[in-house]
Amino acid sequence: MLDVDRLLIELTVAEKAALTSGSSFWYTAPVERLGIPRIMVSDGPHGLRAQPGEGDHLGLGGSVPATCFPTASAVASAWNPELLRRIGRALAQEARACHLSVILGPGINMKRSPLCGRNFEYFSEDPYLAGELAVGIVEGIQSGGVGTSVKHYAANNQETDRLRVDAQVDERTLREIYLPAFERVVTAAQPWTVMCAYNKVNGRSASENAWLLTTVLREEFGFEGVIVSDWGAVYHRVPALLAGLDLEMPPALGRSPESVVAAVEAGEVPADVLDARVRKVLELVAKGMPVLELDESFDAEAHHALAREAAAESIVLLKNDGVLPLAADARIAVIGEFARTPRFQGAGSSQVNPTRVDSLLDELRAVHADVPFAAGYGIGGTADDAALRAEAERVAGAADTVVMVIGLPAADESEGFDRTHMNLPANQLEALRAVAAANPDVVVVLVNGSTVLLGDVVPYARALVEAWLGGQAAGGAIADVLRGTVNPSGRLAESIPHRLEDNSSYLNFPGDSHVVRYGEGLFIGYRGYDKCHQDVAYPFGFGLSYTSFEISDPAVTIHGSVAEGTFGVTVSVTVSNTGTVDGAEVVQVYVGDVESSVTRPVRELKGFAKVRLAAGASQEVSIELDQRAFAFWSARHRRWVVEAGDFVIAVGRHSRDLVSRTVTVEAPTLAAPLDRDSTLQEWMSDPAGRRLVEEEVRNGQPAAVLQDELIQVIGTMPMSTLANFGGMSLDHDALDRVTEAWRKQAVIP
Numbered sequence: 001m002l003d004v005d006r007l008l009i010e011l012t013v014a015e016k017a018a019l020t021s022g023s024s025f026w027y028t029a030p031v032e033r034l035g036i037p038r039i040m041v042s043d044g045p046h047g048l049r050a051q052p053g054e055g056d057h058l059g060l061g062g063s064v065p066a067t068c069f070p071t072a073s074a075v076a077s078a079w080n081p082e083l084l085r086r087i088g089r090a091l092a093q094e095a096r097a098c099h100l101s102v103i104l105g106p107g108i109n110m111k112r113s114p115l116c117g118r119n120f121e122y123f124s125e126d127p128y129l130a131g132e133l134a135v136g137i138v139e140g141i142q143s144g145g146v147g148t149s150v151k152h153y154a155a156n157n158q159e160t161d162r163l164r165v166d167a168q169v170d171e172r173t174l175r176e177i178y179l180p181a182f183e184r185v186v187t188a189a190q191p192w193t194v195m196c197a198y199n200k201v202n203g204r205s206a207s208e209n210a211w212l213l214t215t216v217l218r219e220e221f222g223f224e225g226v227i228v229s230d231w232g233a234v235y236h237r238v239p240a241l242l243a244g245l246d247l248e249m250p251p252a253l254g255r256s257p258e259s260v261v262a263a264v265e266a267g268e269v270p271a272d273v274l275d276a277r278v279r280k281v282l283e284l285v286a287k288g289m290p291v292l293e294l295d296e297s298f299d300a301e302a303h304h305a306l307a308r309e310a311a312a313e314s315i316v317l318l319k320n321d322g323v324l325p326l327a328a329d330a331r332i333a334v335i336g337e338f339a340r341t342p343r344f345q346g347a348g349s350s351q352v353n354p355t356r357v358d359s360l361l362d363e364l365r366a367v368h369a370d371v372p373f374a375a376g377y378g379i380g381g382t383a384d385d386a387a388l389r390a391e392a393e394r395v396a397g398a399a400d401t402v403v404m405v406i407g408l409p410a411a412d413e414s415e416g417f418d419r420t421h422m423n424l425p426a427n428q429l430e431a432l433r434a435v436a437a438a439n440p441d442v443v444v445v446l447v448n449g450s451t452v453l454l455g456d457v458v459p460y461a462r463a464l465v466e467a468w469l470g471g472q473a474a475g476g477a478i479a480d481v482l483r484g485t486v487n488p489s490g491r492l493a494e495s496i497p498h499r500l501e502d503n504s505s506y507l508n509f510p511g512d513s514h515v516v517r518y519g520e521g522l523f524i525g526y527r528g529y530d531k532c533h534q535d536v537a538y539p540f541g542f543g544l545s546y547t548s549f550e551i552s553d554p555a556v557t558i559h560g561s562v563a564e565g566t567f568g569v570t571v572s573v574t575v576s577n578t579g580t581v582d583g584a585e586v587v588q589v590y591v592g593d594v595e596s597s598v599t600r601p602v603r604e605l606k607g608f609a610k611v612r613l614a615a616g617a618s619q620e621v622s623i624e625l626d627q628r629a630f631a632f633w634s635a636r637h638r639r640w641v642v643e644a645g646d647f648v649i650a651v652g653r654h655s656r657d658l659v660s661r662t663v664t665v666e667a668p669t670l671a672a673p674l675d676r677d678s679t680l681q682e683w684m685s686d687p688a689g690r691r692l693v694e695e696e697v698r699n700g701q702p703a704a705v706l707q708d709e710l711i712q713v714i715g716t717m718p719m720s721t722l723a724n725f726g727g728m729s730l731d732h733d734a735l736d737r738v739t740e741a742w743r744k745q746a747v748i749p
């Protein structure tokens with residue numbers, strides 16, 4: 001163990017400065033003279049990309065073989081934090097086996113636009129869902145004695161110009177959409193590290209943003225671990241250190257410790273600030289060093305089996321007119337290059353060197369006899385697509401049912417760039433049309449990390465299976481779902497629109513001139529589609545099953561009090577499996593504020609539960625909503641506020657299949673902070689404010705200004721402007737008196 005207090009005394013300034021940067025790409029800095037070892041950190045969220053020794057960025061070089069679990073957009077669709085906990089435990093075991101102390105994940109940024117090239121690495125367009133899933137995986141990994149790095153904090157929602165772009169986001173939107181998943185995982189699971197983003201947030205680089213790093217993350221959320229930079233996200237070393245960044249990765253060669261030492265000597269960095277950063281790094285090294293001594297291995301077969309189970313649970317059945325599950329004796333044909341050459345993960349820093357890869361074709365052939373195959377299309381453009389199509393038509397025509405796999409080629413989505421459209425490749429769609437003309441019994445399987453437009457697919461698919469980038473065991477998992485050995489239970493963690501233009505970020509994504517304005521504010525994903533009454537192809541939370549479910553008897557019970565911060569609602573329903581197959585349903589609870597002083601989303605996910613039920617079985621399910629589920633971030637009061645009035649609690653199977661109950665919430669009315677620049681109307685609509693103004697006016701000449709008709713006309717003027725104009729008995733001195741008196745009596749939170 002390290003004695004951190006003693007070390008802080010014994011370390012020289014140069015050693016301390018060195019500790020606040022890594023020593024190389026994947027290692028913290030050792031101080032051999034004092035027995036401080038280096039620890040290794042490596043990507044990534046859904047499998048390890050460990051490069052012991054020296055490494056490189058962005059998955060260019062090799063890494064140790066590791067299990068490639070389903071990517072985040074896949075596994076999020078399972079809506080199952082427990083599954084993530086199990087994956088986390090397996091990841092920790094693999095990390096221990098290669099002496100890796102911190103896994104650089106999960107990525108929990110919001111899917112602001114379907115175009116973000118890294119959406120496959122992120123969970124959802126909804127902060128509540130992303131937060132719950134993040135807690136699952138972080139707890140799973142850290143229970144195995146290995147750390148996590150929750151990333152990328154904050155507002156890193158695009159790849160375009162990602163190292164420089166300034167994300168301009170109002171505070172309420174940050175608080176309600178872009179920060180809550182971080183807040184939740186920090187308060188519930190204390191990740192060992194949080195990784196700051198490359199981009200700027202409201203004019204300041206995330207790595208130098210004291211408001212983000214210190215005020216919000218450290219002081220408000222209570223983060224206790226290390227704030228580490230994304231790889232190369234430190235642009236100004238000393239301001240970053242002062243803003244709260246503990247560890248720069250990797251070191252800026254020839255610049256890093258030197259500039260910190262110079263700043264300490266010049267008095268720009270107080271000694272206690274440097275000590276605070278070093279303390280965090282030493283605490284991290286202390287937690288991470290036990291893995292250096294271990295001699296462990298992992299059971300690759302068992303982890304592959306878990307990857308298969310997870311991939312199967314991640315699959316979302318979007319359409320099924322009865323063709324699935326496939327009959328055991330069905331004469332099937334398999335079409336699509338992706339069935340033979342699986343696409344199962346995304347490119348960039350999260351790219352895993354898998355222990356093995358299963359293809360759907362092999363998996364189906366292992367069960368069904370004589371499965372003919374045709375590629376149907378080429379991936380990447382050099383193939384003779386016309387010839388491939390002709391062969392696919394012939395193969396399809398001779399089968400009872402066709403399983404056709406289509407999806408996004410690796411070159412279409414990756415870390416490092418954004419998509420410019422949501423279309424599937426034209427040659428694949430053409431192949432689908434040709435195949436469906438030859439045999440209309442087509443089951444389409446989609447492999448893609450980000451959502452794709454489905455208007456040209458649905459008419460040609462009797463069944464549609466969204467399999468995402470399901471990791472190395474996806475082939476077997478898809479076969480399990482097609483054959484009905486697994487009853488699909490995935491639900492969309494992001495909406496699928498009809499058109500890219502329907503998405504609320506469309507006008508402002510990805511920005512230009514190094515600026516992106518989050519003009520849609522809170523209204524990303526379903527919040528945007530719902531607010532604009534926009535029809536979507538498949539709504540948030542949607543997913544079919546081979547059985548049927550009924551959600552009945554919704555009941556809501558209020559408890560606690562808003563004034564005391566203890567308010568909550570218990571929502572209970574009965575869930576019944578009304579079909580003939582065992583299965584799982586995801587009960588989803590949304591909250592909407594009917595009458596509010598600010599614009600609010602129509603509904604927001606605030607609770608869910610995944611319920612497994614045998615055919616014919618029923619179960620009562622209770623979901624707790626806490627006070628925060630009803631609150632908005634008040635820019636005026638600079639805090640979370642629950643307003644009195646009616647709220648709709650909607651419960652059901654997806655965001656557009658809900659039954660509602662209304663609850664009436666009692667809550668104190670918060671005094672609006674009034675000052676000299678508040679308008680006449682604001683003063684007159686506050687009871688105390690009105691009384692004070694009226695008293696003051698009565699003391700002087702009776703003023704026409706307080707007549708209701710006139711208030712309508714000049715009410716939007718600040719009081720200070722009216723005082724300038726004269727003509728009312730409230731001159732500047734009187735206004736000062738009124739303001740002071742109001743402040744004395746007000747309870748401003």
Ligand code: BGC
Pocket residue numbers: 043057058104151230231349
């Ligand atoms: C990525 C991070 C990753 C890091 C190290 C960066 O480019 O944005 O997600 O953890 O590289 O590979």
